[in-house]
Amino acid sequence: MLNIRSDNPAGRDGVLKSLALPDGxxxxxxxxxxxxxxxxxHGWAASGRFFDPIVDLLKQDFRVxxxxxxAHGQTPAGPGRPDIDTLADDLVVLLDTLDITGAVALGWSMGAQVLWSLIERHGADRLAGLVVEDMSPRILNTDDWPLGMASGMDTAGSQRALDAMRSNWPAYAAAFVRHIFSRDRASRDPDLIQRVLVELHQCDAEAMAALWESMAGQDxxxxxxxxxxxVLVTWGEASQAYNPATSRYLVDTLPNAQGKAFAQSGHAPHLEQPEEFAEAVQQFASQVQAGVTHPENIEGSFSS
Known part of the structure; x- marks a missing residue:
């Protein structure tokens, strides 16, 4: 269960730490x-607290x-318009300041774009492995690219989304939140939907629009x-954001990738099947950080 409480901004693990980025x-x-x-x-319009359901499981064996x-959670947008490359550069500052190498990085949705940008801009030397959670390398669909967003969103549709989020962010957030999960999740767990919606309402519409534009421009x-x-590519078989074929494309295209599907999840398996998702991440990360060049294939599906 997502553990979001307004009186505990740090989530489950005490005092929130901070790091001064180069722009202040x-x-x-x-x-x-x-x-x-x-x-x-984390993904677009979310925060690190969206990982609360798996942090307690992962911290037993890892430093998380x-x-x-x-522009998310407790981190302000800072000067200028935020974009994917800036978020990637911020992560490099974080890793370098904490003197971290050999990390396994998990990118959920937009978070995967941020990590791909980090690798493009700075190389992969700081990372030992990568977990991609339900994301496409290009989110907008074209005549020759049908593996963007499952809705079929193209450039015109993206512009309509931008107009909607800028004109009425609360209404846009209310419509968007249901697409994070499998279709029946709202009826089965309305409290989860409401807790996530409270988080989304705290986002700044213009900052979210700027990041959406940046995401839509990436390929x-x-x-x-x-x-x-x-790389471990993970996805929800019931995702309303991306079709499973998108993740299978990543498995086929990345040179050292394997896949794991979660049958009862939508766009966020770490929220809908946290125990099973954490188990898959633990297994993959343990193999990678033990120096296994080609981790044992864990391709399959968690259904419970």
Whole structure:
């Protein structure tokens, strides 16, 4: 269950830490547990607290670093318009300041774009492996790219979304939140939907629009074949954001990738099947950080 409480901004692990970025923005992050490092990078309009359901499970074996990206959670947007490349540069500052190398990084949704940008801009030397959670290397669909957003969103549809979020962010957030989960999740767990919606309402509409524009402009397809580090691609079979074929494309295109599907999840398996998702991440990260060049294939599906 998502553990979001307004009187506990740090989530489950005590005092929220902060790091001064080069432009003066204070990045908030949590640092839980001990051992090999897992870096958890959240999605658009979310925060590090969205990982609360898996932090307690992962910190038993790992040191888990959970930042709030710029313009999310407890980290302000800072000067200028936030974009994917800036968020990637911020993560490099975080890793370098904490003197972290050999981390396994998990990117959920937009978080995967941020990590792909980090690798493109700074190389993969700081990372031992990557977990991608339900994301496409290009989110907008074209005549020759049908593996963007499952809704079929194209450039015109993206502009309509931008207009809607700028004109009435609360209404847009209320419509968006249901698409994070499998279709029946709202009826089965309305409290979860409401807690997530409260978080989304705290986001600044213009900052979210700027980041959406940046996401929509990204195309990481040409970069994928050169990303040779071990990758675990995860997805929800009931995702309303991206079709399972999108994640299977990543498994086929990345040179050292394996896949794991979660049959009862939508766009956020770490929220809908947290125990099973944490188990898959633990297994993959343990193999990678033990120096296994080609981790044992864990491709399959968790259904319970």
């Amino acid at each position: 923005t204070d990045m908030a992050y949590r640092d839980a547990g001990q051992g090999p490092v897992l870096l958890l990078v 670093i959970i930042p709030d990206l710029r 990481f397809r040409p970069a994928l074949p050169a990303m040779s580090l071990p």
